[in-house]
Amino acid sequence: MLPITYAIRNxxxxxxxxxxxxxxxxxxxxxxLAAAALTRGMEGVLSATxxxxxxxxxxxxxxxxxxxxxxxxDAEAAAATAIRGLAQPLGTTAAxxxxxxxxxxxxxxxxxxxxxxxxxTEKSLLVHTRVRVIEGHFPAPGEVMVGRxxxxxxxxxxxxxxxxxxLNFGNASFRVAGVFEAPGTVLESEVWFDRNDLATVTQRxxxxxxxxxxxxxxxxxxxxxxxxxxDLEITAIREDAYYEKLSSFYAPIRxxxxxxxxxVAAGAVFGGLNTLYAAFASRIREMATLQAIGFTRGAxxxxxxQESLLATLxxxxxxxxxxxxxxxxxxxxxxxxxxxxxxxxxxxLLGLAAGVLLGTLGTLPPALRTLQPALPVxxxxx
Numbered sequence: 037m038l039p040i041t042y043a044i045r046n047x048x049x050x051x052x053x054x055x056x057x058x059x060x061x062x063x064x065x066x067x068x069l070a071a072a073a074l075t076r077g078m079e080g081v082l083s084a085t086x087x088x089x090x091x092x093x094x095x096x097x098x099x100x101x102x103x104x105x106x107x108x109x110d111a112e113a114a115a116a117t118a119i120r121g122l123a124q125p126l127g128t129t130a131a132x133x134x135x136x137x138x139x140x141x142x143x144x145x146x147x148x149x150x151x152x153x154x155x156x157t158e159k160s161l162l163v164h165t166r167v168r169v170i171e172g173h174f175p176a177p178g179e180v181m182v183g184r185x186x187x188x189x190x191x192x193x194x195x196x197x198x199x200x201x202x203l204n205f206g207n208a209s210f211r212v213a214g215v216f217e218a219p220g221t222v223l224e225s226e227v228w229f230d231r232n233d234l235a236t237v238t239q240r241x242x243x244x245x246x247x248x249x250x251x252x253x254x255x256x257x258x259x260x261x262x263x264x265x266x267d268l269e270i271t272a273i274r275e276d277a278y279y280e281k282l283s284s285f286y287a288p289i290r291x292x293x294x295x296x297x298x299x300v301a302a303g304a305v306f307g308g309l310n311t312l313y314a315a316f317a318s319r320i321r322e323m324a325t326l327q328a329i330g331f332t333r334g335a336x337x338x339x340x341x342q343e344s345l346l347a348t349l350x351x352x353x354x355x356x357x358x359x360x361x362x363x364x365x366x367x368x369x370x371x372x373x374x375x376x377x378x379x380x381x382x383x384x385l386l387g388l389a390a391g392v393l394l395g396t397l398g399t400l401p402p403a404l405r406t407l408q409p410a411l412p413v414x415x416x417x418x
Contacts, residue, residue, distance in 0.1 A: 038331060038338075044343075047347060056311050057344070058347055058350050058351040059351065061304075061350075061352060062355040063304045063355075064301040065391050066355040068386060069359040070297070070359065070363050072383045072386050073377035073378060073380075073383055074290075075293060076378075077377045078283075078286060078368075078375050079290075081221060083279065083283065085221040085223065085279050086278060086279035088276045090248065091249075091258045091272050092247055093107060093248065093270045093271070094107065094270060095271075096270060097271075099271060099273055099278075099281075102244050103138050105136075105244050106243075107133070107243040109241070109242060112131055112132070114265060115131050115248060116131035118261050118264075119248065119257050119258055120257070121251055121252035121253025121257060123251040131159065132160040132162065132163045132246065132247045132248075133157075133245075134155060134156050134160060134244060134245055135153075135154070135234050135240060135243055136154050136155075137152075137154075138153070141227060142204040143201070143203060143204075144202050147191070149190050151226075152222075152225065152226045153226070153227050153229060153234060154228050155231035156228050156230075156231055160247070161174070164247070167216050168216060170215055171199055172213050172214025172215060175229060175230050178211065179212070179230065180210045180212055180213065180227050180229050181213055181214040181216055181228040182216075183217070183223060184217045185225045186226070186227060188367045188369065189374060198215070199215065206237045208233075210233070216228070222374075222375075247275070255272065259272045305394070312344065319406060323336050323406055323407055333407045337403055337407060341399050341400075344398070348392075348394045348398075352387065352391030355387060356379075356387065364378060364379045
């Protein structure tokens with residue numbers, strides 16, 4: 037076997053080629069990391085939002101969108117009394133009728149953004165158990181409570197939406213009463229209103245949905261209730277199943293992300309292959325000379341792979357540094373809220389695997405072509 041120092045020395049024989057190889061591999065790996073983090077972040081926030089213990093009662097035919105659903109006001113009380121086995125923390129039945137509305141919201145600086153608004157009562161905290169008020173208090177009439185990630189949608193500092201700030205919706209102004217968290221869910225990007233306030237501003241006389249939290253009851257109990265109350269024209273769906281459907285709705289976006297990353301990466305890979313073909317072709321006589329003094333073709337192939345791996349793994353290291361600075365922790369807004377891109381151990385291993393594959397499989401075609409000529413022919417080349 038050739039010493040590793042031979043591969044290291046060959047790396048610096050052509051600094052321009054080395055920079056091109058390192059830069060190309062860094063580009064490929066950082067694209068893989070970004071695409072994986074974006075996909076995992078979107079899937080993770082949607083899957084974490086839904087609870088298998090929650091059931092949503094929606095208007096019949098609106099199973100794919102709470103915003104388009106309309107449920108009669110009587111459905112909340114009817115479900116709370118008719119369905120046995122609902123959770124009853126502190127003696128209060130966990131049944132929350134809510135209004136969910138997507139509309140432009142304006143902050144004090146004048147910036148306006150599409151936001152998901154939710155009209156709630158205090159009973160919503162019995163159903164959305166991940167929600168914790170971390171500043172201020174639950175909204176009273178004329179007030180709102182904002183998720184801790186809402187400020188990122190508007191591109192402002194958290195202090196701009198701290199308790200005491202003013203938000204404008206429609207022709208009314210609302211004071212921020214509190215800030216809440218719901219780790220890992222889309223709820224953190226919502227603005228919660230007093231339900232009557234939101235109904236008044238949006239001129240609604242119906243709910244969007246009724247959220248139920250099960251205790252000893254099962255989903256079939258809620259389903260039977262919807263069948264018995266045909267007058268309410270509602271249907272039941274598990275909350276986790278609802279967000280699973282939303283996740284499949286965004287699947288084409290995730291596919292396009294990977295497809296775009298693959299196209300750019302393919303350009304970098306083919307550019308790297310051309311560079312390696314040109315670099316190795318000029319070393320055919322060198323490889324033949326090493327064979328003549330006793331080194332096998334297998335040993336030479338390993339040395340060429342080592343040389344390529346050193347370059348691509350250097351690029352991989354640069355990609356990790358760039359990903360930590362540019363990708364890790366970055367919040368990406370989408371229609372339902374905001375999700376964070378994180379470099380999880382699985383994503384890091386995926387990026388490392390991409391760098392290793394670039395240095396091994398990407399090196400084999402030019403390396404095998406360089407070692408292919410017979411020894412007498414190779415010694416006379418050049």
